[in-house]
Amino acid sequence: MTSIMSDVIAGRIELLDPLARGASGSLWRAIDRRYDAVCAAKVMRQRDGAEVLRFVREQTVGSAQGLGRHPHLLPPYTWVAEDDTIVLVMPLVHGGTVAGAVAEHGALSPSLVAQLLRQLLDALAAMHDAHWVHRDVKPANLLLEPTTDGVPHLLLADFGIALHEMDVRLTETGFAHGTPGFMAPEVLEGSGTSAAQDVWAAAACALEALAPSRPREHLAPAELPGRVHSALTGSMDPAARPLGELLQQMLEADPLSRPAAAEARDRIPRPAAPASAWARTATGAPFTVRDRIGDFPELSASGAHTEVPLDGPESLVGVAPGLHERLTALSRSATSPPSAAGAPAGSAQPAPAQPAPAQPAARGSAPPASPAGAPPAGGATGSAPDPDEDTTDRFIHAPTRQSPVAPSGPSVLSGSSVQSGPSSPSSPPRRRGGPLRTGLMLLGVSAISFAGAAALLWSALG
The missing domain is CATH 3.30.200.20 (Phosphorylase Kinase; domain 1)
Incomplete structure (x- = not known):
């Protein structure tokens, strides 16, 4: 280091x-x-x-x-x-944020904004397909990778208030999640969370790049469509008109009237010209993303x-495997099928009735060999586990194996159940009269108890 x-x-x-x-x-x-x-x-x-x-x-x-x-x-x-x-x-990421780029270059051209918006919508479409809502889409959370005069590369970051559709919703009165100026109207009204609010916020980000607002200026949601019209009116950029129509739909007050993120993304064509032809500011100056960190x-x-x-x-990962990789490798070495190579024939000894659980092998060491004839660990059927299968079953010891030689006791343990073993000449015969005597004794005790209760009742009535 x-x-x-x-x-x-x-x-x-x-x-x-x-x-x-x-x-x-x-x-x-x-x-x-x-x-x-x-x-x-x-x-x-x-x-x-x-x-x-x-x-x-x-x-x-x-x-x-x-x-x-x-x-x-x-x-x-x-x-x-x-x-x-x-x-x-x-x-x-070394290139700063879209907010910083707008502060440095000023308003961006419609063609450049359209391509940045396409990348943002592609990110949101992936999140929405995974049932996540970002809820804080704003220029300060849109990072740029340094590409100098190449195609700008945008990344959506900061998922601190993202919400999954399966998350528990807690009732919060008078509180809305997001950043002023980039919160959809239904969010301000407390109508709940949906993917449509991310689409509205993406359009607000695009508008901020087209017509930057003054410091501490936050327009009401109803004012943004008019701002789009004034920002693109009279522009000679070929992307101005289709971009304006798309932004107007994305800024609809009704969430159900807005296009989905994937649909809006597909309405923006990929550029056919090199980046130098369209990656420009509103004044026509080249737009470059430089390293802001160094x-x-x-x-x-x-x-x-x-x-x-x-x-x-x-x-x-090949340089330094993570915890999951290390545990997987350790479990595979501990549960590898034992090798019978080199074991002399006929040297197998009867397995005890309750063998001690196998200890995991040390990392990088060979697994311990099992006696010949003993079924391999990994299941009651004796089949070896698949070494390429990642499962927590590898950490569960196999049930206790039954000895091939019958013990002399009346029963043997197999797994978690008790099974009767074959009787041997030295085993004492079972006594069959035990249950009958026990029943007669209980019947006698019941009769005595009944007689005592009857005597007490007779004395009480007398």
Whole structure:
């Protein structure tokens, strides 16, 4: 590792330098020591239950149906915790946000906005197909990967208030989730959550890129369609008219009248010309996405660290396998079929009635050999487990095997049930009169009790 003086969280995430600070926490450049790779670490600011839930929800999106591998989604790929500090870990994006790009370049051309909107709608379509609603789509959550003068690459981030359709809904009076200016009208009215609110917010983001609002200016939802008309009227850009029509439908007050994210995405054609022809600002200047973070001096000097790819650390797993990979390898070595090679014939000994459970083999060591003739562990049928099958059944010991030699006792244990074994000459004969005597004794006790009760009743009446 490096000699940089820094904090290490949970022995894995090494914080290097702070990059940004937001309402829910601070963003740091960090090193994931498991992969020896540079990443981004989001450190929680407030340590109450609501913030813990926010961070856990954000991590959940990353593991939901492969969303972490979508080219336009950037959920965390893991999280760590130590004491009262929780850290979300994700790939580091160097190009800043759409909000920062608009602040630097001003209004963007309709053709460029249309392509950025297409990428955003593609990300939302994947989330909606997985039954997730983002609920906080805004320019500050739209990251850009540095492409200089190439095709801009957008990534949707910050899933802290995302909601799955199967999540428990808690009644909250007078409280709406989202950011002012990018909240659909039904959200402000408290009508509930749906994928349509993300579509409305995506249109609001596109409008913000076409006609940036003044600082602290938040238009009412009913004002946005008129803003779209005024922003695109008179534009000579070939994408202006179809983009305006699409935005008007996405900003419909009725959620049922808006197109779905996938439908809206498919209405925006892919560009046929190179990026230099359409990736421009409203004034015609080239639009470039430069590296806004830069390199860390100590890391640049050592040159020993790569960065976690945008699609997650899966390509780095070969360098340092994760916990799941290590447990899988350990379980496979512990339950591999025993080898009978080298065992002398006829040297098998009778198996005891209750053998001790097999201990897992040490990582990297050969599995212990079983006596010849004994059925292999892995099931009551004696069939060997499939070494390529990932299942927790590998950790369950096989039922106790019955000895091939019958014991001398009256019964033998097999699994969890008791079975009668064959009797031997030395076994004492069973006594068949026991149940009859017990019944007669109970009948006598009952008769005596009845007589005593009758005597007590007679004396009481007399």
